Amino acid sequence: MKSYRDLEKILFSMDGKSYSAYKSLKGEYRFEKYVLAIDHVQSDPYAPPSKMRVIMDRKICGIPYELTDTKDKNIAVSDFLTRNFYREIQKSGNDSTGTGGSGRIFIDRCRQEILERTSVLIKGDKVEVRFEMGMPARGRRIMGKAAQKIIFEQLPEIVEKSIIYDNLNKKALNEQVILVLDQEYARKMLKEKGLVAFVANGSVLPRESGVSDKPMKNAVKFKSPEKFEVTLKLPSGKKVSGMGIPKGITLIVGGGYHGKSTLLAALERGVYNHIAQDGRELIISESDAVKIRAEDGRNVEKVNISGFINNLPQNKDTKAFSTENASGSTSQAANVAEALEYGTSLLLIDEDTSATNFMIRDGRMQKLVAKEKEPITPFIDRVKELYDNFGVSTILIVGGSGDYFDVANHVIMMDEYVPKDATEKAKEIAKSDENKREFSSNDKFKGVTQRIPLKKSFLQSGKLDKTKAKGKYSILYGKELIDISGLEQLVDDSQTNCIAVMIDYFKNKVLDEKLTLSQAADRIYERIEKEGLDSISSYTGHPGNLALPRKQEFCGAVNRYRKLKIK
16 A cells, blocks of 8 residues: 555646546555545546545544444444534635636535435444545646645544544534434334324424525424323433324314424424434434325326226226326325335325325215216325224325314314314314215225336446436436436435435346335345445445435335336
């Protein structure tokens, strides 16, 4: 292995040479406290930045083993170090030096959620930081002295302040580990207490703005209605009280702008752990909760939506329903069916983003349109069956249809961001109403059909078969753009990067025309659990910008691929 002095000499000799000479830097160099691995060097100043790693012995880093001896702790510490590294980059005056994005250091940017990432790897007796650097240039000529300054002055200072345990905010690090353990424990406690979600008293639900996920200042803090209040004793010793939402069918009602959607949005994100001071640290939902919405125009491939839609004109088969341009109702039916197919115990639905004819068919419309002429069995006629027979609960925002009072187990009314128990009042109204709609289900809901993807779905040739994320809500496979904007629980661009990598791994290593999509996804997650998240990447050494998505979002992305073919 070469030493840092060798690298220093090489960079000095490169000054003013053609940019392509940087390619010779690839390799590993021993510094005083770490090894610098240069895994990939960009081809020009405008190309994606070069990929590098800092590899440090655990004894030099100094992070105690007891802080990382479980997976949850390891994720918490890795997240903390990633945030530290990012913060120190910003403090170091990380300005562009030269052409394009050259002269800057980058690392995966963490947001409000604490996710399993590949940016920092803590394994055995090593700590590894994966980052990127734009190699400095003027035009297409190497700025060797500028590169020296970044690698030998700026980078060591960033590493020293962000990774060495003695220089860390130990109190904040310990608190993050404790917080993650408390959050994971609270999520496991939901089932034991017969709950699907929990919102701690004092939580801050509203966000700063439509483009900021930080907590709103001076927002009304959450306070549970007395009837729904439960107390959790956490591993940290804290006792936390808040609103426990029981299993079953729960309605969120109230006037416009009183906080209904804000509560549901917090529950959507409750599948993830959050950093301290976020306001949602102890808003906890079942880990497999799925937000359901209408998604006009999406692709649907052989999905069994017959539980909701049947007897279509021209005898179109709804037990294996396909379309390249789903309507609001068929897309929402497919979204529910797919969620059940790959596994969920909780559906989250907002009336505002739902197809009206999928959600409800009132008494007057039932009288006007004969039952045999209406192919849609609305969700209101299936929601109770989903819970009673399949154990799938629903939390639903209702602002315009009181018919749901007939099937609800619990009703929460939001009044100026304050939740109140309205269950008894809603049941009284339902009981006294003489103009009730008829239950319109013709037969029992038979569950879902597991589907097996075919290899021909992914037939491409040459370089076009690469899968690449294009922002948070788009993935490019070959020339086919996969629109995943309907997957509202995606929270990070790096999750989308990971889904793209997972699709490649699925195509190359798992797809065998025997496994169902759900089983294939399980195989991938088993591999990740056993070998680590970076084990599915084709890039050895530096897959530094991946964050683990849930199975629900991975399967959701595959289902939205327009060339998907099912056996």
